[in-house]
Structure formats: structure tokens, C-alpha cells
Amino acid sequence: xxxxxxxxxxxxxxxxxxxxxxxxxxxxxxxxxxxxxxxxxxxxxxxxxxxxxxxxxxxxxxxxxxxxxxxxxxxxxxxxxxxxxxxxxxxxxxxxxxxxxxxxxxxxxxxxxxxxxxxxxxxxxxxxxxxxxxxxxxxxxxxxxxxxxxxxxxxxxxxxxxxxxxxxxxxxxxxxxxxxxxxxxxxxxxxxxxxxxxxxxxxxxxxxxxxxxxxxxxxxxxxxxx
Amino acid sequence: xxxxxxxxxxxxxxxxxxxxxxxxxxxxxxxxxxxxxxxxxxxxxxxxxxxxxxxxxxxxxxxxxxxxxxxxxxxxxxxxxxxxxxxxxxxxxxxxxxxxxxxxxxxxxxxxxxxxxxxxxxxxxxxxxxxxxxxxxxxxxxxxxxxxxxxxxxxxxxxxxxxxxxxxxxxxxxxxxxxxxxxxxxxxxxxxxxxxxxxxxxxxxxxxxxxxxxxxxxxxxxxxxx
DNA sequence: AATAAATTACCCTCTTTAGGGGATTGATAG
DNA sequence: CTATCAATCCCCTAAAGAGGGTAATTTATT
Numbered sequence: 045x046x047x048x049x050x051x052x053x054x055x056x057x058x059x060x061x062x063x064x065x066x067x068x069x070x071x072x073x074x075x076x077x078x079x080x081x082x083x084x085x086x087x088x089x090x091x092x093x094x095x096x097x098x099x100x101x102x103x104x105x106x107x108x109x110x111x112x113x114x115x116x117x118x119x120x121x122x123x124x125x126x127x128x129x130x131x132x133x134x135x136x137x138x139x140x141x142x143x144x145x146x147x148x149x150x151x152x153x154x155x156x157x158x159x160x161x162x163x164x165x166x167x168x169x170x171x172x173x174x175x176x177x178x179x180x181x182x183x184x185x186x187x188x189x190x191x192x193x194x195x196x197x198x199x200x201x202x203x204x205x206x207x208x209x210x211x212x213x214x215x216x217x218x219x220x221x222x223x224x225x226x227x228x229x230x231x232x233x234x235x236x237x238x239x240x241x242x243x244x245x246x247x248x249x250x251x252x253x254x255x256x257x258x259x260x261x262x263x264x265x266x267x268x269x270x
Numbered sequence: 271x272x273x274x275x276x277x278x279x280x281x282x283x284x285x286x287x288x289x290x291x292x293x294x295x296x297x298x299x300x301x302x303x304x305x306x307x308x309x310x311x312x313x314x315x316x317x318x319x320x321x322x323x324x325x326x327x328x329x330x331x332x333x334x335x336x337x338x339x340x341x342x343x344x345x346x347x348x349x350x351x352x353x354x355x356x357x358x359x360x361x362x363x364x365x366x367x368x369x370x371x372x373x374x375x376x377x378x379x380x381x382x383x384x385x386x387x388x389x390x391x392x393x394x395x396x397x398x399x400x401x402x403x404x405x406x407x408x409x410x411x412x413x414x415x416x417x418x419x420x421x422x423x424x425x426x427x428x429x430x431x432x433x434x435x436x437x438x439x440x441x442x443x444x445x446x447x448x449x450x451x452x453x454x455x456x457x458x459x460x461x462x463x464x465x466x467x468x469x470x471x472x473x474x475x476x477x478x479x480x481x482x483x484x485x486x487x488x489x490x491x492x493x494x495x496x
Numbered sequence: 497a498a499t500a501a502a503t504t505a506c507c508c509t510c511t512t513t514a515g516g517g518g519a520t521t522g523a524t525a526g
Numbered sequence: 527c528t529a530t531c532a533a534t535c536c537c538c539t540a541a542a543g544a545g546g547g548t549a550a551t552t553t554a555t556t
Contacts, residue, residue: 155423183416187408190416194409197381197422211532224485226512240534246515247532255514256542258483259450265491437502452542466504472545473502481544482512 063176066092066109068100068126069142070118074165078113078172085173095119097126104134111176114159116143116150124153131158138179142172151192162189207267208251215269217244222261222270289402292318292335294326294352295368296344300391304339304398311399321345323352330360337405339398340385342369342376350376350383357384364405368398377418388415433493434477441495443470448487448496 065082067090069075075093082090091107094100098120100112112130116123127139140161141154151162161175162185175184185193210218220230227245231238245257254260264270291308293316295301301319308316318333320326324346326338338356342349353365366387367380377388387401388411401410411419436444446456453471457464471483480486490496 152423152426155420156426160417160420178413181417182413183420185416187404190409190411191386191407193419193423194381194386196426197378197419200378200382200422200426213533221484222488224480224482224488226482228512236533237535239536242513242515243534243536245513249514254450256450256452256483257513258447258487261484261487262448262450262491265488439503454542462503463505465506468543468545469505470503471543475544483543 062087062089063111064089064091064107064109065176066090066094066100066104066107066112068094068097068112068118068123069115070095071115081169081173085176088173088176097121097123097129100126101129101133104130104137109137111138111140111179113140113142113163113172113176116141116145116154124150124157127154127157127159140175140179140184146186146188146192148192148196151189152196155193161185162193164189208269210248210251214244214248214251217241218248218260218264219270221245221248221257222264224261288313288315289337290315290317290333290335291337291339291402292316292320292326292330292333293339294320294323294344294349295339295341296321297341307395307399311402314399314402323347323349323355326352327355327359330356330363335363337364337366337402339366339368339389339402342367342371342380350379353380353383353385366401366405366410372412372414372418374418374422377415378422381419387411388419390415434495436474436477440470440474440477443467444474444486444490445496447471447474447483448490450487 065088067075067078067082069078072095075095079090079093082088091109092100092103094103096118097114114123114126118126121129123141123143127141130137130139135158138161139159140163141150141159142163142165143150144165145151146164154162160183161179163172163175164186167175167186171186178184216234217230220233225233227238227241230241234241245260248260249255252260252263254263291314293301293304293308295304298321301321305316305319308314317335318326318329320329322344323340340349340352344352347355349367349369353367356363356365361384364387365385366389367376367385368389368391369376370391371377372390380388386409387405389398389401390412393401393412397412404410442460443456446459451459453464453467456467460467471486474486475481478486478489480489
């Protein structure tokens with residue numbers, strides 16, 4: 045992938061074409077306020093403002109927005125469910141969540157659903173405008189959110205391959221266990237006797253502090269050994 | 271967590287205290303160039319520039335930088351290993367990777383090691399300066415990197431709880447298997463007979479297309495059922 | 497009311513596994 | 527040189543598991 049402009053500044057980029065924006069937000073005051081902001085922002089055009097995902101979905105084919113600013117807490121379909129639906133039928137539309145929720149759960153589910161940005165409602169108007177201009181190249185999000193996204197990534201694998209001090213052979217056999225092989229099949233695969241396999245497994249059990257294959261497999265996978 | 275200013279703009283924030291920055295970069299020209307840039311940037315102070323992690327580690331106790339700009343490809347210890355070491359002994363020091371590598375592997379390993387920012391060397395000088403000012407509240411990264419981080423998060427769990435069409439009871443029992451319980455223990459836990467447990471397990475095997483507990487556990491965990 | 501699906505339970509047999517010994521070889525480290 | 531450790535193999539037994547049935551409930555669903 046070729047790096048393009050950085051996140052940190054894209055605001056100076058003069059848009060060749062106008063970015064078509066839609067808003068889904070149930071609070072009329074907030075909705076109207078942001079319609080105003082968008083209208084006055086150079087290079088942005090507000091092509092629609094809806095109080096629910098259901099209402100928005102009906103008109104997306106006509107409006108063809110480039111980006112949608114999406115609340116999470118909505119009457120009827122939630123914003124996260126809305127993202128899924130919109131992305132399913134209009135995968136090229138970018139979506140920025142716009143919400144008061146800054147918990148891991150909402151962030152994670154939103155991003156998995158297909159959102160590419162995540163702004164808190166406490167954001168400054170200029171941040172929001174900047175986010176629209178950044179969305180094609182980056183993933184604009186509020187600072188505290190970006191931090192939490194980092195943590196989500198880190199959770200994924202604090203890999204520590206040797207926390208159980210397994211020998212190479214034991215690791216090899218544990219891998220076979222994870223593949224669901226029986227002692228006999230492991231023996232055949234590694235050209236050793238089934239008794240030897242059993243010996244190794246006994247040692248693995250001791251090191252992992254487990255007493256069955258399924259426990260060993262579970263511990264191995266949950267410890268992200270494989 | 272209380273949301274603070276957004277990533278998208280923190281550059282206007284006038285620093286109350288000067289941010290102490292150190293650089294680890296083996297190319298002398300690049301290193302000196304960025305020392306110059308830092309010296310001229312308001313609110314930033316370059317307190318050290320090193321050509322290797324080893325050299326930097328020796329002096330961190332004296333220099334006490336707030337942020338380190340870290341190359342990945344370095345002679346001796348790699349930048350990623352360097353992050354681990356620095357974070358271990360100085361967890362409060364923030365680290366921004368600064369590299370030509372924009373592949374998933376390097377990004378992922380850097381962030382897991384403890385880096386909080388990730389800039390490509392193609393970044394503009396002002397982006398880099400902005401990144402230092404953002405690092406406390408956010409996670410500054412080049413636009414293309416931010417996009418890839420999103421994908422890393424998304425990979426984590428495209429959960430599909432019912433891809434195997436397990437019944438509630440079967441799911442419950444599969445969960446027990448993943449916890450490493452024997453038929454008998456499952457029976458006790460669910461107040462049913464061991465034979466019933468066995469019946470359910472047989473059905474689970476058919477649905478998951480497996481023939482042993484360890485295979486079932488493996489398939490369940492790898493399919494992110496739990 | 498009839499059907500289907502889910503849950504429960506039992507029968508059987510044969511294989512596999514868990515856990516307890518002990519023993520040999522080869523390499524590595526003090 | 528010897529102690530340690532990894533890897534190999536073997537013995538044993540009791541327990542657990544796999545796979546094949548069948549079948550009575552209950553709970554939707556049609």
C-alpha cells in the first residue's frame with residue numbers, strides 16, 4: 045500500500061469534488077445544527093438528514109451520499125445495526141459514528157459493523173468537518189477513541205510463545221492436539237510410537253496444569269499459543 | 271473515560287510545558303534533519319538522538335524524554351524490540367514509530383509492543399510535530415495506517431454465533447467442553463445424566479463435523495464461538 | 497391434531513485416554 | 527566426568543470417550 049497524506053492534516057486539501065454528506069440523528073436540534081454546519085463548510089454538501097436508519101435506508105439509492113454521520117442511540121434500528129445494513133447494500137459509503145458512547149463495546153461493534161470513523165458528540169464542529177475530509181484516506185476518530193482502538197488491537201495477542209516452557213517436541217505435539225489428532229495419528233505423523241506421544245502429552249499436561257486433551261487445547265488456544 | 275479534544279486537532283493546544291523528545295534513527299542525515307525540525311518547533315525540545323535502541327536505553331534514565339520517535343529497521347535491536355524494552359522500564363514514555371514499513375505485521379507488532387503512534391517516513395514535518403502534541407490524548411498515525419488498524423480490529427471477531435445451528439443446550443455443553451469439563455462434570459453442572467451429556471456431544475460432533483472433544487474445542491474457539 | 501424439533505435417558509461395545517510406574521539414548525552444561 | 531534434560535520406548539490399570547442403537551418426554555409449529 046502506498047502511503048498518502050497523513051491523518052494529521054488533510055484539512056488543507058482542497059476537494060476537487062464536493063463531498064456529499066448525510067446525517068442520521070434523532071434529536072432534531074442536533075440534527076439541524078449539523079445540517080447548518082455542513083452547509084457552511086466548504087466542499088461539503090448535506091444531501092439528507094434523517095431521524096432513523098429506516099428512513100435513511102429508503103432514500104440512499106436516490107441521495108447517494110459519500111459519507112454518513114451516524115448516531116448510535118436511535119429509535120428503532122440502532123446506529124450499529126444501521127451501519128451493517130447500509131454497508132451491505134452500499135459498501136462504498138463511508139460511515140462516521142457520532143455518539144456520546146465511548147465504551148469499548150460500542151466502539152468495537154461499530155468498527156466491526158463497518159464504520160470507518162468514530163467521533164464523540166463533544167467534538168468541535170471543525171473536527172467533524174475535518175473528519176469528513178479525511179475519511180477517504182484515513183480513519184478519523186476522537187483522541188480518546190483512538191487510544192481505545194489501540195487497546196483493542198493490543199488485546200488481540202499479547203503473544204508469549206514460551207510461557208509454559210514447553211520443549212520443541214511438546215509444542216509440536218500440542219499443535220497436533222489442537223488439530224484434533226489422536227495419539228495414534230500423532231505417532232504416525234511424527235514417526236514415533238504412540239507411547240512416546242503419550243509420554244509427551246503427560247508432560248504437556250503437567251506444564252499446562254490440565255488433565256485432558258480438550259483442556260489442553262482450550263488453554264493453548266486461549267493463551268494464543270497458536 | 272472523559273472525552274477530551276479530538277485527534278483531528280490538537281495542534282492549537284499551547285503546551286504548558288515543553289515536550290521532551292528523543293529520536294532513535296540509524297540514518298545520520300534523517301536523524302539530524304529531525305533534530306533540526308524539533309529544535310525549531312515551538313513547545314518541543316529534542317533531548318537526545320541515537321542511532322540504536324541500545325544507545326538510547328543507556329541514557330533514558332538521565333534524559334527522561336516524554337516521547338520517543340522510533341525507527342523500526344535498526345542495527346542491533348529492532349525498533350519493535352526496543353519499544354518493548356523501553357516500555358518495560360519506562361512505561362510512561364510514549365513512543366511513536368517512524369518507518370517506511372506499512373504492513374500489518376509491523377503495525378500490529380509495534381502497537382502490541384507498546385507504541386502509541388505510527389507515522390510513515392513520507393509524513394510531512396508538520397504532521398510529525400503535530401503527532402508529538404497529540405500523543406498524550408490520542409494515537410497519532412498516518413492515514414493509511416489508521417485504516418489498517420481498523421482492519422486489525424475488525425479481524426478480531428466477525429462473530430457468527432449460529433453458523434453450526436447448535437441448539438441452546440448444545441451450545442451450553444460445547445461451552446463446557448471448551449472449559450475442559452468431562453462428561454460427568456458437565457452432567458453434574460447441568461443436573462442431567464452423563465448419558466444425556468453424551469447424547470448431546472454426539473449431536474454436537476455431527477454438526478461440527480468432528481470426532482473428538484479436542485477437535486470440537488478447537489473448532490469452537492477457532493470459529494470464535496466463545 | 498399432527499408433526500417436528502429439542503431434550504432427556506438408556507442400552508451396548510470397542511477404543512482411547514489419563515495417570516502411575518520405569519528405562520534407554522544422546523546432547524548439553526557445569 | 528557427571529548431572530540434567532529432552533526424547534524415545536515400554537509396562538500397567540481404571541476411567542473416559544466415541545459411536546451405534548432406541549425411545550420417552552416436552553415444546554413449538556403447522
